[in-house]
Amino acid sequence: MNKGMGSHLLAFNMRDLPSGVEKFLKDTFPHQQVEASYELTDGLSNKNYLVVIEQEKYVLKLYQGTFPKQSLLLQTRLSQGSDNVQKVVAWDQTTKSAIFNYVEALQQDLDKDAIVHLTHILAQIHQFAVNNTSTVLNLKQALNSLHQLFKLKFTREFDFAIGSLSKFPEDIGFCHNDLVKENCIVSDAGVVVIDFEYASRGDIYFDLAALVTSFELKEDQIMNMLQAYYIQKKQIMPSYASRKLTAFRVVYLLLCIAWYEERGEAEKAASHIEHLKAIEIV
Known part of the structure; x- marks a missing residue:
């Protein structure tokens, strides 16, 4: 769950790039x-x-890690029919590099209208047709792979998350899986979603939980978001929607906290712990 394009710029000489990357660019x-x-x-x-x-x-x-060829292929297809997905210009698997159109941000935060727009975009992304035999993100496996000491620190939340994943029906779609605030940019084309590195088939409530967490939505905003989401999909909102979203917020936060702690990002981990403590687990 990496951050998207940053706002801090440092002058850089392209000659300092690995030779293969410089050739790819040329x-x-x-x-x-x-x-x-x-x-x-x-x-x-x-x-x-x-x-x-x-x-x-x-x-x-x-x-720096595994080259996400499949995600880049899917992002390319997805962006061809939408101005709200960052365009992929080219990629090179040998040098593990890719080039994208730069998305110029008009403002730092998303207002109420932008959140609704993002919700509509997310509904469209989730309905994007991908191969049904492709891998589905296994959240239970991801939770179980966390370090034992981490599980002990959040025993109650961990048990709740594991139990909840079996409690609710699956709602599978094509998911972004890294819907942090930095990956949702307000541009002159509206909201543009970037950085599909971790995109895969999965439960759409993981993305919805990320949206709620990243933009710190209040309870009334959460219900409005869910209603807007299902209206966009032309579906009736399931009776379990609110309860399942609460459960997936716990799942999402546990995975985020572990991810940030592993990378020494103590401030971000602490912020997510506060979000986790604020959720009423019953």
């Missing part, structure tokens, strides 16, 4: 000159660069 933009380049220093998982080529801005991403 092959993607032949006969065009790089006018400026900056490192985007806010990312936690990958190396991101803002590259200006003939007055057009692009993001060059160097993946």
Whole structure:
């Protein structure tokens, strides 16, 4: 669950890139000159660069872990029919790098209208057609893989989360799986969702829980969001929707806390612990 494009810029010489990456960039933009380049220093998982080529801005991403070829293919397909998904320009599996259109942010926070717009976009993403035989994100497995000491620290919440995953029906769709605030940008095209590195089939309530947490929605806002979501999908909201969302907020927060603690991001972990404590578990 990495942060999206950061706001902190550091001047960067493209000659300092690995030679294969520099060649990939030149092959993607032949006969065009790089006018400026900056490192985007806010990312936690990958190396991101803002590259200006003939007055057009692009993001060059160097993946530090597994190269997400399948996610890039799906993001490419998804963005072809939507202005609300960041465009993939090119990628190179050998150098584990990809180039995206840069999304210029008009404002830092999403207002009420933008949240509704994001909810509609999310409903469309969840209905995106992917191969039904593709892997489904296994949240129970992810929780069980957490360190034993972590589980002991949050025994009550952990038991509640594990039990809840078996309690409610599955609602499977194509999920973003990293819907942090930094990956939802208000641009002149409206809200644009970026960074589909962890996208896969999964339970759509994991994304909804991320939305609630990232934007700190209040109870009335949560109900409005759920109603807007199901109206967009032209479906009747299930009777269990609110209870399942509460359960998945606990699942999401536990995984986030563990992720941030493993990376030494104590402040972010502490913030998510506060969110977790505020949820009434019954």
